[in-house]
Amino acid sequence: MDGWSVEVIDQRRLPHDFSIVQLTNVEEAAVAIKDMVVRGAPLIGATAAYGMALAMRSDASDATLEDAHSMLLETRPTAVNLRWALETMREVLLPLPREERLVTAYSQAARICDEDVEINRSLGEHGLKILQEIAARKKPGEPVNVLTHCNAGWIATVDWGTALAPIYLAHDSGLPVHVWVDETRPRNQGASLTAWELANHGVPHTLIVDNAGGHLMQHGMVDVCIVGTDRTTSCGDVCNKIGTYLKALAAKDNGVPFYVALPSSTIDWSLRDGLKEIPIEQRDAREVTHVRGLNAEGELAEVAITEATTKASNYGFDVTPARLVTGLITECGVCEASEAGLKKLFNK
Amino acid sequence: MDGWSVEVIDQRRLPHDFSIVQLTNVEEAAVAIKDMVVRGAPLIGATAAYGMALAMRSDASDATLEDAHSMLLETRPTAVNLRWALETMREVLLPLPREERLVTAYSQAARICDEDVEINRSLGEHGLKILQEIAARKKPGEPVNVLTHCNAGWIATVDWGTALAPIYLAHDSGLPVHVWVDETRPRNQGASLTAWELANHGVPHTLIVDNAGGHLMQHGMVDVCIVGTDRTTSCGDVCNKIGTYLKALAAKDNGVPFYVALPSSTIDWSLRDGLKEIPIEQRDAREVTHVRGLNAEGELAEVAITEATTKASNYGFDVTPARLVTGLITECGVCEASEAGLKKLFNK
Numbered sequence: 001m002d003g004w005s006v007e008v009i010d011q012r013r014l015p016h017d018f019s020i021v022q023l024t025n026v027e028e029a030a031v032a033i034k035d036m037v038v039r040g041a042p043l044i045g046a047t048a049a050y051g052m053a054l055a056m057r058s059d060a061s062d063a064t065l066e067d068a069h070s071m072l073l074e075t076r077p078t079a080v081n082l083r084w085a086l087e088t089m090r091e092v093l094l095p096l097p098r099e100e101r102l103v104t105a106y107s108q109a110a111r112i113c114d115e116d117v118e119i120n121r122s123l124g125e126h127g128l129k130i131l132q133e134i135a136a137r138k139k140p141g142e143p144v145n146v147l148t149h150c151n152a153g154w155i156a157t158v159d160w161g162t163a164l165a166p167i168y169l170a171h172d173s174g175l176p177v178h179v180w181v182d183e184t185r186p187r188n189q190g191a192s193l194t195a196w197e198l199a200n201h202g203v204p205h206t207l208i209v210d211n212a213g214g215h216l217m218q219h220g221m222v223d224v225c226i227v228g229t230d231r232t233t234s235c236g237d238v239c240n241k242i243g244t245y246l247k248a249l250a251a252k253d254n255g256v257p258f259y260v261a262l263p264s265s266t267i268d269w270s271l272r273d274g275l276k277e278i279p280i281e282q283r284d285a286r287e288v289t290h291v292r293g294l295n296a297e298g299e300l301a302e303v304a305i306t307e308a309t310t311k312a313s314n315y316g317f318d319v320t321p322a323r324l325v326t327g328l329i330t331e332c333g334v335c336e337a338s339e340a341g342l343k344k345l346f347n348k
Numbered sequence: 349m350d351g352w353s354v355e356v357i358d359q360r361r362l363p364h365d366f367s368i369v370q371l372t373n374v375e376e377a378a379v380a381i382k383d384m385v386v387r388g389a390p391l392i393g394a395t396a397a398y399g400m401a402l403a404m405r406s407d408a409s410d411a412t413l414e415d416a417h418s419m420l421l422e423t424r425p426t427a428v429n430l431r432w433a434l435e436t437m438r439e440v441l442l443p444l445p446r447e448e449r450l451v452t453a454y455s456q457a458a459r460i461c462d463e464d465v466e467i468n469r470s471l472g473e474h475g476l477k478i479l480q481e482i483a484a485r486k487k488p489g490e491p492v493n494v495l496t497h498c499n500a501g502w503i504a505t506v507d508w509g510t511a512l513a514p515i516y517l518a519h520d521s522g523l524p525v526h527v528w529v530d531e532t533r534p535r536n537q538g539a540s541l542t543a544w545e546l547a548n549h550g551v552p553h554t555l556i557v558d559n560a561g562g563h564l565m566q567h568g569m570v571d572v573c574i575v576g577t578d579r580t581t582s583c584g585d586v587c588n589k590i591g592t593y594l595k596a597l598a599a600k601d602n603g604v605p606f607y608v609a610l611p612s613s614t615i616d617w618s619l620r621d622g623l624k625e626i627p628i629e630q631r632d633a634r635e636v637t638h639v640r641g642l643n644a645e646g647e648l649a650e651v652a653i654t655e656a657t658t659k660a661s662n663y664g665f666d667v668t669p670a671r672l673v674t675g676l677i678t679e680c681g682v683c684e685a686s687e688a689g690l691k692k693l694f695n696k
Contacts, residue, residue: 015655183636183653185533185557191637191653199657207660209533209636211558211591215666218593218623243559245566249597275566288531288557289539291639293651303641303651305531305539307363309547312555318563 004057004106006050008038011155015196016294023047026055026068033075033082036187040156041230041266042116045085048072049112052089053105060101065093077279078239078317079230084265085112113158119263120160122331127166127226127261128173130327130334134223135175143176143204145223147213150184150241151193152228152261162228162261164197166329171203179205180216184241186287186314210243214250225251225258226329232260232267234348236322236337237274242315248324257326260337264330264346272339274319281316288312352405352454354398356386359503363544364642371395374403374416381423381430384535388504389578389614390464393433396420397460400437401453408449413441425627426587426665427578432613433460461506467611468508470679475514475574475609476521478675478682482571483523491524491552493571495561498532498589499541500576500609510576510609512545514677519551527553528564532589534635534662558591562598573599573606574677580608580615582696584670584685585622590663596672605674608685612678612694620687622667629664636660 006023012035013019021037023029029051032038038047055068069086076082092108093101134144152163160168170177179198184190191207198205208216216222225247231239238244238260251258271277289312295301306312325337335341342348354371360383361367369385371377377399380386386395403416417434424430440456441449482492500511508516518525527546532538539555546553556564564570573595579587586592586608599606619625637660643649654660673685683689690696 016652183533185531185559188653191658195654195658199655205659207636207654207658209558209590209662211533211589211594211666212661212663214593214597215590215628215663218666241559242557242563245562246559246594246598249562249601250594253597280563288555291641291651291653293639293653295643295649295651301643301649301651303639303643303649304364305536305639305641306543306555307547310539310543310555311553313560314557315560315563318559318566 006047006054008032008047009155010037011039011193012037013300015192016300023050023054025058026051026071029054030071030075033072039189040151041079041081041228042157042162042263044076044079045081045265046109046113046116046158048082049085049089049109052086052093053109056093056102056105060098062094065090076281078281080268081265088112116158116263117160119331120157120162120165123162123261123263123329124160124165124169126334127259127329128169130224130259130329131166131170131175131177141176143178144170145178145180145221147180147182147216147222147225147247148194149182149190149227149244149247151189151197153194153197155193155197156228162263163226164194165261166226167203168201171201177203179203180213180222181205181207182210182213182243183207184243185210213247217250217254217256222256225256227260229260229262229266230317231278232262232328233271233274233277234267234269234342235272235339236325236328236342238320238325238337239274239278239317240320242318245318245320248320252324258324259327259329260325261329264332267342269348275321278319280318283314283316285312285314288314354395354402356380356395357503358385359387359541360385361648363540364648371398371402373406374399374419377402378419378423381420387537388499389427389429389576390505390510390611392424392427393429393613394457394461394464394506396430397433397437397457400434400441401457404441404450404453408446410442413438424629426629428616429613436460464506464611465508467679468505468510468513471510471609471611471677472508472513472517474682475607475677476517478572478607478677479514479518479523479525489524491526492518493526493528493569495528495530495564495570495573495595496542497530497538497575497592497595499537499545501542501545503541503545504576510611511574512542513609514574515551516549519549525551527551528561528570529553529555530558530561530591531555532591533558561595565598565602565604570604573604575608577608577610577614578665579626580610580676581619581622581625582615582617582690583620583687584673584676584690586668586670586673586685587622587626587665588668590666593666593668596668600672606672607675607677608673609677612680615690617696623669626667628666631662631664633660633662636662
């Protein structure tokens with residue numbers, strides 16, 4: 001706690017080990033995003049904002065500002081909050097005289113974080129109403145079964161989370177919820193982060209493989225799906241962790257409502273067709289061929305699940321077309337996943 | 349090679365270790381099926397048939413025959429080849445005088461195995477025509493991209509496999525094929541068995557997580573899906589490894605043909621509605637919370653991907669409704685996945 005370095009939880013070591021990493025310059029911030037020490041669209045944005053502040057600490061010149069912007073922007077191509085946070089920082093800092101940039105950078109990054117907390121709490125309240133309506137149609141005391149994919153909880157944001165915010169608020173208000181947690185291969189953010197978050201908050205949950213959700217929906221065991229998103233287009237197409245599209249198809253096929261929770265900073269107003277226009281990040285094949293966990297000795301270790309020669313491909317995200325999305329839960333309310341729905345809600 | 353014990357490959361150790369397990373009595377055969385030393389509907393049937401032969405070796409009485417039948421039948425509830433093979437053995441053995449049962453049991457089990465090889469080769473040839481038709485519509489030399497889920501290769505049968513049989517025949521005939529291999533959580537039969545089989549046969553392939561297939565189909569990277577099945581109803585509903593349904597939904601949504609390859613012994617003529625009538629096996633949660641592979645020291649080891657307290661559920665199969673299936677590839681030809689299609693092909 002030196003007052004200037006940035007402390008983040010190393011999410012790669014959860015749930016087995018809670019360790020804090022200190023970021024002391026922009027390069028370290030970029031590596032933390034790229035290597036997924038931090039992940040989750042809102043948290044990536046917040047970390048990038050602080051990365052800009054760290055850059056200003058070494059040198060508050062225009063060149064350093066632009067270099068930091070480029071370096072951080074390149075770390076993850078799909079999430080749009082990253083770009084949004086970096087643009088916000090640049091717009092605020094560039095007009096300022098150099099000597100004011102450092103202090104403003106820290107205060108602006110802090111503002112982005114504070115706003116994220118408020119936004120998520122607010123979208124959580126809008127999502128809570130959806131869960132309350134579902135609960136009202138069930139027998140008293142019967143839990144609302146929510147399926148979620150990947151992690152869009154507080155650890156993906158600054159606090160509360162997006163998809164998990166309504167769940168936390170429901171649980172805290174005494175509404176019984178049970179969450180089906182997709183493990184979310186290849187990086188298992190569901191198994192390692194969502195299950196860990198829910199356990200810490202006392203929310204009943206059951207881990208499942210990504211293959212299982214369709215079967216559960218066929219058998220009436222899921223009342224609603226709620227996921228996060230890394231980028232949503234102006235027409236309501238939703239880019240999120242690979243596999244989200246398959247769950248949306250199963251929800252549609254079984255009449256299960258499928259909601260996406262997002263801060264409005266996740267909307268990319270410049271795009272329409274998510275399938276054609278959103279760049280899909282490809283990551284290291286090793287994330288597929290190797291699995292990390294705790295070995296029998298209680299140490300973090302990796303095992304290879306394939307022969308060493310096996311080739312793998314690793315697309316990080318997919319796009320769920322708006323036609324499969326029941327609604328978008330935002331800090332301003334819930335809207336239809338369509339151009340009309342988004343325009344109306346955001347007065348565009 | 350003592351002339352009477354039954355040797356099987358321990359599939360739990362593949363692809364890292366090729367080791368043979370000797371089954372010397374019916375109890376060992378039952379455990380081998382239950383613990384998935386052997387798996388794959390046709391191979392389960394063949395192993396169960398030999399399990400009956402091993403039982404006859406200890407005592408050829410009616411009581412032992414019935415006990416062996418019950419014990420083996422209980423090992424896996426979903427696959428119907430198991431029941432079919434056991435019924436076949438009982439029908440052949442029960443009318444015989446005791447002194448003839450042992451020899452006949454071995455010869456009948458061998459016949460089941462020989463027939464399996466013939467059946468798979470035959471269904472492979474019917475499936476090959478489908479791949480040839482797809483290839484004819486592509487640019488010369490461009491590979492046909494096949495997506496498969498789980499393992500329905502030679503190691504799931506006695507030889508050739510079901511879903512992989514057309515692929516092997518295509519490759520051997522010089523038709524270029526490339527296979528997208530779903531890793532198939534929780535047991536990773538795709539990563540450990542299908543990828544290993546295809547590599548040994550020289551068939552180009554790429555491993556993907558189960559979440560990825562929808563994205564690939566959205567982007568035109570899959571020409572056809574072919575999977576196996578553990579039980580198919582008289583109306584064409586297909587029960588197969590959990591997650592198959594999600595791929596069938598994505599195939600339908602993207603106009604990708606979705607075929608299921610099966611020996612007719614996999615058809616359960618007594619059932620109509622697969623969703624309501626097929627029992628879905630639930631397996632140990634540890635298959636979800638722990639992953640087995642090769643550690644840095646080159647030893648087979650398990651890692652926990654969750655906290656020790658995380659609860660998981662593990663449904664082994666799901667049912668793909670006939671409406672999502674383009675066709676059934678059988679040893680008698682290809683038919684529509686419907687009551688009419690099946691009745692016509694099998695003269696029922």
